[in-house]
Amino acid sequence: MTETQIETRKKCVGCRELIDVEASICPHCGTRQSQVSRNLIRFAALAGALTTILSLATAGVALLPQALSV
Numbered sequence: 599m600t601e602t603q604i605e606t607r608k609k610c611v612g613c614r615e616l617i618d619v620e621a622s623i624c625p626h627c628g629t630r631q632s633q634v635s636r637n638l639i640r641f642a643a644l645a646g647a648l649t650t651i652l653s654l655a656t657a658g659v660a661l662l663p664q665a666l667s668v
């Protein structure tokens with residue numbers, strides 16, 4: 599069976615060796631792997647969604663007086 603690059607492995611931030619995604623410290627060079635990046639991406643996606651919702655809400659509020667005055 600050939601080795602496939604699925605979500606079970608990631609590159610070490612220090613030496614670029616493929617290590618287990620769950621590994622917090624690289625077994626090759628001992629560099630601590632940051633777990634922040636994944637949370638940061640999730641946060642960025644959430645912030646983007648919030649911005650979209652907020653802009654839609656703002657547009658809705660801006661149009662509301664017009665809708666009421668009719």
Ligand SMILES: [Zn+2]
Nearest residue numbers: 610613624627
């Ligand atoms: Zn390493």
